[in-house]
Each structure stands twice: as structure tokens, then as C-alpha cells.
Amino acid sequence: MKQSLDRFHARMDAWGEKLREKEFRIPVDLTVGVIFLIFALVIMWIMPQQVVISEKDVVNGRAFPTLLMTVMIIACAALIVKELYKIATKKPLTWKVINLQVEMKALVILAILVISYMLCRVTDLFVVGAVFCALGFLFYFRCKKPSYYVITIAIAVGIWAAFRFVLGVDF
Amino acid sequence: MLEYIVPATGLLFTLENILWINIGVFVGSVFAAIPGLSVILCVILFLPVTYTMTAIPGMMFLLGIYCAGGYGGSVSAILINTPGTPHAAATMLDGHPLSQQGRTKAALKIALYASTFGGVFSALMLLFLGPQVAKIAAQLGTPEYFMVCVFGLTIIAGVSGKSMIRGIISACLGLLIACIGSDPMTSYDRFTFGVSRLYLGLDLAVCLIGLFALVEILAKAEKRLDALHLDTRKIKDDGKITKSEYKRMIRPVLLSSLIGVMVGIIPGTGASEASWFSYSQAKNMSKHPEEFGHGSVEGIAAAESANNAVTGATLIPLLTLGIPGDGTVALMLSALMINGLNPGLSLFTTDGDIMYAIMLGLILVNIFMCIQGKFLTTLFAKVVSIPQEILTPVIVIFCFAGAYSVNNNYFDVGVALIFGALAWILRKLDMPPVPILLGLVLGKMTEPHFRRALLISNGDPAIFFSSIYCLIFLALIIVAVATIIRGKLNDQKKERAAAAAAANVHEEE
Numbered sequence: 001m002k003q004s005l006d007r008f009h010a011r012m013d014a015w016g017e018k019l020r021e022k023e024f025r026i027p028v029d030l031t032v033g034v035i036f037l038i039f040a041l042v043i044m045w046i047m048p049q050q051v052v053i054s055e056k057d058v059v060n061g062r063a064f065p066t067l068l069m070t071v072m073i074i075a076c077a078a079l080i081v082k083e084l085y086k087i088a089t090k091k092p093l094t095w096k097v098i099n100l101q102v103e104m105k106a107l108v109i110l111a112i113l114v115i116s117y118m119l120c121r122v123t124d125l126f127v128v129g130a131v132f133c134a135l136g137f138l139f140y141f142r143c144k145k146p147s148y149y150v151i152t153i154a155i156a157v158g159i160w161a162a163f164r165f166v167l168g169v170d171f
Numbered sequence: 172m173l174e175y176i177v178p179a180t181g182l183l184f185t186l187e188n189i190l191w192i193n194i195g196v197f198v199g200s201v202f203a204a205i206p207g208l209s210v211i212l213c214v215i216l217f218l219p220v221t222y223t224m225t226a227i228p229g230m231m232f233l234l235g236i237y238c239a240g241g242y243g244g245s246v247s248a249i250l251i252n253t254p255g256t257p258h259a260a261a262t263m264l265d266g267h268p269l270s271q272q273g274r275t276k277a278a279l280k281i282a283l284y285a286s287t288f289g290g291v292f293s294a295l296m297l298l299f300l301g302p303q304v305a306k307i308a309a310q311l312g313t314p315e316y317f318m319v320c321v322f323g324l325t326i327i328a329g330v331s332g333k334s335m336i337r338g339i340i341s342a343c344l345g346l347l348i349a350c351i352g353s354d355p356m357t358s359y360d361r362f363t364f365g366v367s368r369l370y371l372g373l374d375l376a377v378c379l380i381g382l383f384a385l386v387e388i389l390a391k392a393e394k395r396l397d398a399l400h401l402d403t404r405k406i407k408d409d410g411k412i413t414k415s416e417y418k419r420m421i422r423p424v425l426l427s428s429l430i431g432v433m434v435g436i437i438p439g440t441g442a443s444e445a446s447w448f449s450y451s452q453a454k455n456m457s458k459h460p461e462e463f464g465h466g467s468v469e470g471i472a473a474a475e476s477a478n479n480a481v482t483g484a485t486l487i488p489l490l491t492l493g494i495p496g497d498g499t500v501a502l503m504l505s506a507l508m509i510n511g512l513n514p515g516l517s518l519f520t521t522d523g524d525i526m527y528a529i530m531l532g533l534i535l536v537n538i539f540m541c542i543q544g545k546f547l548t549t550l551f552a553k554v555v556s557i558p559q560e561i562l563t564p565v566i567v568i569f570c571f572a573g574a575y576s577v578n579n580n581y582f583d584v585g586v587a588l589i590f591g592a593l594a595w596i597l598r599k600l601d602m603p604p605v606p607i608l609l610g611l612v613l614g615k616m617t618e619p620h621f622r623r624a625l626l627i628s629n630g631d632p633a634i635f636f637s638s639i640y641c642l643i644f645l646a647l648i649i650v651a652v653a654t655i656i657r658g659k660l661n662d663q664k665k666e667r668a669a670a671a672a673a674a675n676v677h678e679e680e
Contacts, residue, residue, distance in 0.1 A: 029334070032600050036340050043347065052359045059625040061354040061361055064618040065347060072343040075336045096601060105392035106595060113385065113567065117588055120571065121581045130568045137564040152561050159568045167220065169576040 009142060019101035028096040033079035040072040112136035126164075126171035130156040172302060172527075175519075179527035182227055188532065189539075191228040195235020196540050197547070202236070203243025204551045205562070206253045210240030211499045212384050216566070218376045218502055219573045226510035230529045231536065233503050234482075238536045240499075241442060241479040242286040242544060245471075247555045249278045255555075258442035258478040261450040265463065265470035272466050276410030276548070281468055282475045283544040285424050289476035290537035292428040293435065293483030297490075298530045302519045304491040309516035311492075314624040314634045318644035320617040323438050323494035324609055325648050329655035332603030341602050345610020346617065348373060355619050368582045375505045375611055377574050377583045381590025382604050383498075384570045389595045391563060416468045423453035423473035431480025436487050438494050442478035449477035483533055490514055490526070493616055498605045501612040508615075 120129030244256030328338030352372025453473030485496025495501035
């Protein structure tokens with residue numbers, strides 16, 4: 001068991017090392033400008049289906065979201081123009097480095113969170129998801145101390161019990 | 172004022188309130204002492220707990236967390252040279268060197284006393300200034316309130332990130348999320364996408380658990396798991412502060428408390444700005460500026476009194492105008508509103524007894540913070556070294572339990588998870604999350620004022636420039652935007668100069 005675990009960790013380390021070297025850069029202001037410009041346009045496009053209004057309204061439920069999306073479009077346009085000007089004048093852009101190893105690790109953490117949530121939902125027992133979450137993170141952190149496992153699982157059950165029996169939350 | 176203080180005292184001094192104050196102070200101190208955990212995270216995690224309470228115990232609990240968070244950050248700053256909260260960074264400059272000189276307990280005591288003084292001073296300012304500002308707020312109508320909201324959002328969007336434009340986009344996103352659910356004026360559905368659970372809108376606490384708490388869990392992917400080991404046996408000095416040291420503390424503590432209050436009243440600024448500004452003022456005014464950075468008593472006192480003096484001051488715009496001074500007090504607004512207490516003059520008149528109980532309670536919170544700090548410092552010091560392996564899943568379980576308990580269903584846990592993933596993407600794009608929070612909080616107030624004002628004027632937007640108060644707020648918005656842009660340009664200039672200097676050094680080598 002210990003050997004297979006060590007082999008698994010070694011394989012993960014080798015994989016992680018390869019991923020650590022893989023980085024890509026994004027022009028962050030330009031990306032923000034484009035993404036949120038598209039987002040604002042999509043919201044404007046779906047507004048008639050998503051916000052029902054009455055013909056009699058002087059100021060209807062679409063007025064405020066439209067104002068917000070207009071402000072967002074102006075802000076995004078300003079960002080895009082600023083960045084395009086930088087490109088035209090050959091000034092340096094603002095870059096953001098995305099490291100694949102970090103993103104993969106974040107995905108693993110997200111997977112632990114989602115599985116914990118699914119376990120809670122499927123079993124309808126919060127404590128099951130809580131215990132899985134505790135074990136998942138200890139495994140993620142490669143914890144080898146048995147005492148940490150005992151303490152964390154005890155706290156997980158303790159939190160469930162406190163919410164269930166003290167605060168009266170039904171789960 | 173006096174007619175409210177007597178009934179307020181009766182409402183405040185109950186066993187329940189005292190208990191919740193102490194629980195809040197304890198929890199806040201522990202969270203702030205642990206590097207990586209923040210006061211806002213703590214308030215978000217425990218906000219759902221207050222939903223079942225009445226206004227006074229709920230606010231006492233949250234204020235206990237908020238004030239103790241101001242002091243708690245200094246514990247790890249002094250002990251292990253790592254600030255538990257960002258605003259404790261200035262305390263670290265002198266706190267840790269004093270600790271290394273074998274005076275750890277003395278450094279912690281100075282921080283505690285200065286924090287307590289700053290907190291009590293700030294609470295008194297709230298008590299005296301709050302009702303006066305509320306009287307002015309009572310003269311504001313619907314269009315003026317909309318301008319107040321725009322002012323609050325603009326200044327916060329401007330100062331919370333590196334780029335003002337990105338802050339504005341974030342604020343718009345927050346305001347748009349606040350639109351999800353039924354229309355506040357017609358009750359028609361908006362942006363529900365056929366999901367029946369969305370008719371009631373998204374709960375603030377659930378969104379914030381994702382935006383601020385779960386994203387920190389995802390951020391563990393970025394950090395190395397360094398263990399912070401602290402040998403509490405090292406805290407063995409007698410903690411004695413000499414008479415001359417007390418004398419030297421008086422001036423910086425008084426001045427910094429005043430600075431903290433002034434900084435705290437301005438929305439968007441916070442404890443970090445106050446503590447750094449006070450620290451530099453104390454250094455300039457000190458007879459021993461050479462001691463700063465090497466364990467100066469004045470340095471610790473100045474930074475700590477300033478960051479706690481912000482606590483009461485941030486509540487002044489919150490309780491009078493509904494504009495939160497920072498992200499943490501924005502959450503307190505929802506705790507108040509859930510109990511039917513809306514910001515403005517009525518809070519100080521119709522609900523005066525409750526409001527004065529809360530304001531007097533803030534003084535009590537600081538006193539209990541001092542008592543707990545005096546007797547439990549060694550315990551707070553021990554929590555600094557709680558391993559991340561244990562802490563991380565515990566926070567997640569708290570997040571899930573908190574999100575579930577808001578409406579007793581797993582849908583909200585799913586929403587929190589979606590917001591956590593969204594916040595991770597926004598972090599990758601350098602989008603500040605605080606304007607989203609402000610948008611979520613102020614959205615419920617901004618839109619009704621906007622639409623009511625336009626209804627009054629029959630759709631004419633000139634109503635937003637029709638009164639003297641509207642014009643004052645418009646001028647304030649223009650001044651704020653100009654100041655922020657000027658500040659950002661200066662920062663960029665400095666960055667360019669530093670980069671050029673670094674390039675020159677590199678070329679010479």
C-alpha cells in the first residue's frame with residue numbers, strides 16, 4: 001500500500017514538473033475588455049426573453065440592467081482602445097502568466113469540492129460529504145500523520161453535529 | 172440622545188449579548204491571528220449564524236469579530252513576522268523586532284492597549300457623529316440617494332484594484348447579479364433562466380461564501396504548504412511596559428486614533444491605509460525616529476490604534492447613508508436589514524434604542540477584546556501554527572454548512588461553488604472582488620432609487636442633477652475620480668521609473 005502510494009506520488013511529481021514548465025501569457029486588459037464586452041452584449045441580447053415588462057411602465061425592469069450593461073460596454077471599449085493604442089505605439093502590454101501546474105492543482109481542489117457537494121446531495125447526509133472533504137484534502141496535501149486524520153475527521157463530524165443539533169439545521 | 176441611552180443600556184446588558192460579544196471577539200481574534208485567513212472571510216462564514224438572531228446579539232457577534240480582527244492580525248505579525256491580516260503589516264515592522272529583543276509579551280500588550288484605545292475612541296465618534304450625519308441624510312430624496320450609491324460604488328471601484336476601469340466592470344457585474352430574481356417594483360422575474368429557485372434571488376451570504384471563502388481554498392493551488400511553527404514557550408518575558416514607554420505612546424495613539432477615524436469615514440479606504448499613514452506620521456513626529464523599524468513602542472502603538480480606530484468610523488456612512496466603508500461592514504448591512512433596520516435617520520429615531528444599544532455595544536466589544544487579549548494571548552499565539560492540512564477542509568466544511576443553513580437546501584451550496592469557480596477566473600483576470608460585493612449589497616438600494624426618481628420625473632434623467640445635494644455628490648464623484656486617476660498615474664510613473672532604474676543597474680552589471 002505504502003509503495004503504491006509512493007509510486008503514485010512520484011508519478012504525480014513527474015507530471016507536475018512537466019506542467020510547471022508550461023506557461024502561457026495573456027494580455028490581461030485586452031482579455032478582460034473582450035470577455036466582458038461579449039458578456040454585456042449577450043446580456044443585452046437575452047434581456048427581452050429574460051426580463052418581462054409591462055407596456056404601461058414608464059421605467060421598466062430592463063432600464064437598470066440596460067444602464068449597467070451600457071456602462072460595462074463603455075468601460076470595456078475604453079480598455080480595448082487603450083490596449084490597441086499600446087499595440088499601435090509598440091508600448092508594452094499588461095501580461096498575466098498562467099501556469100498550467102497551478103491550474104491543474106486548482107482543478108483537483110475544485111473536484112474535491114464538487115465531489116463533497118455531490119456526496120452530500122446524493123446521500124442527503126451532510127456528514128458524509130464533510131468526512132470525504134476532510135480525507136480528500138489530507139490526501140491532496142499528502143499528509144502522513146495519522147493524528148491529523150483523526151483530528152480533521154473529528155472536527156468535520158463536530159461541525160456537522162454543531163449545526164445539526166445546536167443550530168437546528170436539518171441535514 | 173440621552174432619551175435613547177437609558178433604554179439602550181437595558182437592551183444591551185443581557186447575558187445573551189455579553190455571550191455573543193465574547194464569542195465574536197474570540198472567533199475574530201483566532202481568525203485574524205492565522206495568516207491566510209481574513210476578517211472578511213470570518214464574517215462571511217458566520218453571517219448565516221446571525222440570520223436566526225435578533226438585531227442586537229447578531230450585530231454584537233459580528234462587531235466582536237470585526238474589532239477583534241483588527242487586533243488579532245498583530246499577534247502573528249509580532250510573533251512570526253507574518254501579518255495575520257493586511258493591516259497588521261505596519262505593526263510587524265516594530266512588533267517583531269521588539270519580540271526578538273525578548274519582549275514578546277510587551278509588544279503584544281502595547282498592540283492590545285493601543286487597539287483598545289483606538290476602538291473605544293472610534294466607537295465614541297460613531298456615537299456622537301452618527302446621529303448628526305443621519306440628520307443630513309434625512310434631507311436626501313430618491314435622486315440624491317441614487318447619487319450617494321453611485322458615489323460609494325465609484326470610489327470603491329476606483330481604489331480596490333490596480334485599474335479603475337476593471338473596478339467599474341466588477342461593480343457592474345455585482346449590480347447585475349443583484350438584479351437576478353423578482354423585480355423589486357413589479358415582481359416580474361428577471362434573469363431566472365427558468366430555474367424556479369432563482370425567483371427569490373441569490374442570497375448575499377451564499378454568493379460571498381463562493382467569492383471570498385471558496386476562492387481562497389482554490390488559491391491553495393498557488394501556495395506552498397509552509398508550516399508556521401511557533402514555540403509558545405518563548406513568550407516568557409514579564410510583559411512589563413515602563414512609565415516612560417507609556418508616556419511615549421500617548422501622542423501617537425491619540426493622533427493615530429484621529430487619523431483612523433478620518434480615514435475610516437471615507438468609503439473605500441480602510442485599516443491598511445490608516446495604519447501606514449499613522450505609522451509614517453508617528454515616525455515624522457517622534458523624538459526617536461531612528462528606533463522605527465527596530466522595535467519602536469511608538470510604531471506599534473500608532474499602527475494598531477489607527478487600524479482599530481477605523482472600525483467605528485466605517486459604520487458612520489453605513490448606518491447613516493447605507494454606504495459601507497469597507498467590504499466587511501457591507502456584510503453587517505445585510506445583518507441589519509434582515510431585521511428590518513434600514514440605514515438613515517429612522518435608525519437613530521424610530522429604532523433609536525436598538526441603534527444606541529449597538530453603538531454602546533461597540534465600546535463594550537473593545538473592552539472585552541482587551542480582557543480576552545490580556546488573558547488569552549498565549550492561546551491566540553498557539554493557533555498561529557495550526558497546520559493548513561487541518562485548517563483547509565475545516566473552512567470548506569464551514570462554508571458548505573453556512574451556505575446550506577441559509578435556506579436549508581443544497582441548491583445554495585451549488586451556487587456558492589459556482590461563485591467560487593467564477594471568483595477564481597476573475598482572480599486570474601486581476602478583477603477585484605470587493606466592487607462585486609459592494610454591487611451585490613448596494614444593488615438592492617441603487618435600483619429602486621434609480622427607478623423611483625425616474626418615475627417622479629416621468630423618465631427625465633435631469634432629475635439626477637436637479638437639487639443642490641445631487642450637484643454636491645456629482646462634484647464629489649468628479650473629484651474622487653480625478654484624484655484616483657491622478658494617484659494611479661503617479662503610481663504608474665513611479666513603477667516606470669523603478670523599472671528604468673532596475674534596467675540601468677542590469678545594464679551596468
